[in-house]
Amino acid sequence: MAKARLIGDRTNKMMVQAMERRATDVRGRVFHVTLLVTLLISLFILAVLIVDVVIDSWGFLTGRPGGFLSGTMRSLSDDPKLGVHQALVGTFWIAVFVAVLAFPIGIGAAIWLEEYALKNWFTRFIELNIRNLAGVPSIVYGLLGLFLFVKSLEGLTGGKSIASAGITLAILVLPIVIITAQEAIRAVPQGLKEGAYGVGATKWTMIRSQVLPYAAPGIFTGTLLSMSRGIGEAAPLLLVGAVSGRLGSDSGFFDLSSVTAEHFMAMPVIIVEWVQNSGRDPGFAEAAAAAIVVLLVFVILMNAAAIILRNHFEKKRG
Amino acid sequence: MDVTDTRIDPAGELTVESLMANPRQARKERLIRDSLGATALVSVLISGLIIWSLFSEAWTFMVEVDWGAVWDIGWFPRRGIYDIKTLIAASLIITGIAMVVAGPLGLGAAIYLSEYARPGVRRTLKPILEILAGIPSVVLGFFALEWIAPNVVKTLFGGPAAGSLLAAGIGVGVLVIPLVASISEDAMKAVPMSLREASSGLGARKLTTTVRVVLPAAVSGLMAAFIVAVSRALGETMVVFMAGGAAQTAVYTHDPLDGSLTMTAGMTSLARGTDNVVGEGLTFQSLFFVGLVLFVVTFALNLVADRFVHRVREQY
Numbered sequence: 196m197a198k199a200r201l202i203g204d205r206t207n208k209m210m211v212q213a214m215e216r217r218a219t220d221v222r223g224r225v226f227h228v229t230l231l232v233t234l235l236i237s238l239f240i241l242a243v244l245i246v247d248v249v250i251d252s253w254g255f256l257t258g259r260p261g262g263f264l265s266g267t268m269r270s271l272s273d274d275p276k277l278g279v280h281q282a283l284v285g286t287f288w289i290a291v292f293v294a295v296l297a298f299p300i301g302i303g304a305a306i307w308l309e310e311y312a313l314k315n316w317f318t319r320f321i322e323l324n325i326r327n328l329a330g331v332p333s334i335v336y337g338l339l340g341l342f343l344f345v346k347s348l349e350g351l352t353g354g355k356s357i358a359s360a361g362i363t364l365a366i367l368v369l370p371i372v373i374i375t376a377q378e379a380i381r382a383v384p385q386g387l388k389e390g391a392y393g394v395g396a397t398k399w400t401m402i403r404s405q406v407l408p409y410a411a412p413g414i415f416t417g418t419l420l421s422m423s424r425g426i427g428e429a430a431p432l433l434l435v436g437a438v439s440g441r442l443g444s445d446s447g448f449f450d451l452s453s454v455t456a457e458h459f460m461a462m463p464v465i466i467v468e469w470v471q472n473s474g475r476d477p478g479f480a481e482a483a484a485a486a487i488v489v490l491l492v493f494v495i496l497m498n499a500a501a502i503i504l505r506n507h508f509e510k511k512r513g
Numbered sequence: 514m515d516v517t518d519t520r521i522d523p524a525g526e527l528t529v530e531s532l533m534a535n536p537r538q539a540r541k542e543r544l545i546r547d548s549l550g551a552t553a554l555v556s557v558l559i560s561g562l563i564i565w566s567l568f569s570e571a572w573t574f575m576v577e578v579d580w581g582a583v584w585d586i587g588w589f590p591r592r593g594i595y596d597i598k599t600l601i602a603a604s605l606i607i608t609g610i611a612m613v614v615a616g617p618l619g620l621g622a623a624i625y626l627s628e629y630a631r632p633g634v635r636r637t638l639k640p641i642l643e644i645l646a647g648i649p650s651v652v653l654g655f656f657a658l659e660w661i662a663p664n665v666v667k668t669l670f671g672g673p674a675a676g677s678l679l680a681a682g683i684g685v686g687v688l689v690i691p692l693v694a695s696i697s698e699d700a701m702k703a704v705p706m707s708l709r710e711a712s713s714g715l716g717a718r719k720l721t722t723t724v725r726v727v728l729p730a731a732v733s734g735l736m737a738a739f740i741v742a743v744s745r746a747l748g749e750t751m752v753v754f755m756a757g758g759a760a761q762t763a764v765y766t767h768d769p770l771d772g773s774l775t776m777t778a779g780m781t782s783l784a785r786g787t788d789n790v791v792g793e794g795l796t797f798q799s800l801f802f803v804g805l806v807l808f809v810v811t812f813a814l815n816l817v818a819d820r821f822v823h824r825v826r827e828q829y
Contacts, residue, residue, distance in 0.1 A: 304553040334780055
């Protein structure tokens, strides 16, 4: 028996075609590709930046692998004793100040805001204040350091010293430490806290035994990010008075007297210094690139550690 | 528990006192609470100190300066000419260029990561963007001067191979891309899935859903991203100082291919020029005057952005 035909050949063919046609949404595709391209451009810039810096510094880093780290500031770029040792010492001390001042104060403030503070106008004011501090340009912190630590408290800090610079940068990263620690503490499940109270813990025992251990990875991530921000920051240091050129003697890493000494240098500042020197001595551009590689190694390692740590714990806790 | 504890009735009866906390422990708890509270107050103290240090020196400047010198031909602080419009013009040009670069690139990256990227792709690409966010600004300053200036500004725009406002502006743009991307992405992630599902259910394509539903729903977050980026670009220092193409002084210009000083670069080169910030009369104070202008502008922008962010949170 012949199949009953409900529709004519022509209509049938059109319908089959319509159903079999791959629906290509041209505008949608173009949009999708455009978006991907914008993202890839950003990643491409990052790649070009790193490749450019590595190529510029190649001769320097391969020519004197250890010497660059132990050398000091020189007036000529082809001086074999040229290096970043003074800057490494300065950046080391800045990191110490950030860790000793900003971390405890920042984490303490975060604990208070999340666990103790009443939800009233005063708490909201402090939180708004912290968010605003996070947005204040870094150079304004430099002005604060110049006014307060270099001029007003010169007797304590030694004026244009690494102590002034370290305290200024600790203040600069404090809002970041507070905000990231607050987020980590806020993520602690209410059940854990109630469990601790249930077995008779006091508030502080509960915080110490439940909140802090649970929030530790998040808090640690925040401290890593703020440390990498702190050691890469140059603008406040220029205002607080990192010295150009005539740095005194080179001191060891643990020489306490250098902390309040009148002159200091730091990794980001030595980069600026050498970039400016490259006008009269082009070899300094390579030296600056080499110093950038050293700085980037620290900064990228810290950031990568923070990102990996965060992703790991986010996944683990769903 | 120690049976000699005086708070426990010898007969073994439970009294109100035995339920009260050990006074030593209660004192310790109060002490901890108060010290934590004190650490929180440090942030208020810092804000106070910032405002005090800016105002006290800027006030001296505003009282003593000859205001004709604040609206003049250029920025020559050591000669007593503090033309603020030179600095503001350069700051605005840099910020404009930076937003032209970072606006589309950051927003595009955010839409892609939030709406289009599969989870695996997202997990790989997002961390790379976060690494870009962590690059110190001195590094971008070097990159703007040594790579963007000769390869982009000179070849594409016929500008100088050395520093210029355009080179610095592009550098600042690269710096704020991750900022725009991350705030915009957060805003779009906060849009409830049900809105997207409803749109798809009505037969909308992905493009339509994204452009007509997700973006409008996230608009206050996107505004916040834009404002925060403007504020960051205005306050960015190292890129403009290193690649802005002017040292120490600048004559008024609004040509992006020229070199000039922004507010931030003006302050830095003033503090940098000699070992001490001393010069004719009010040179030191002019630093704080410019700083105050910058602080007030960025503060206002940040407050507005904060409002926008809160609007998103309250809505969903």
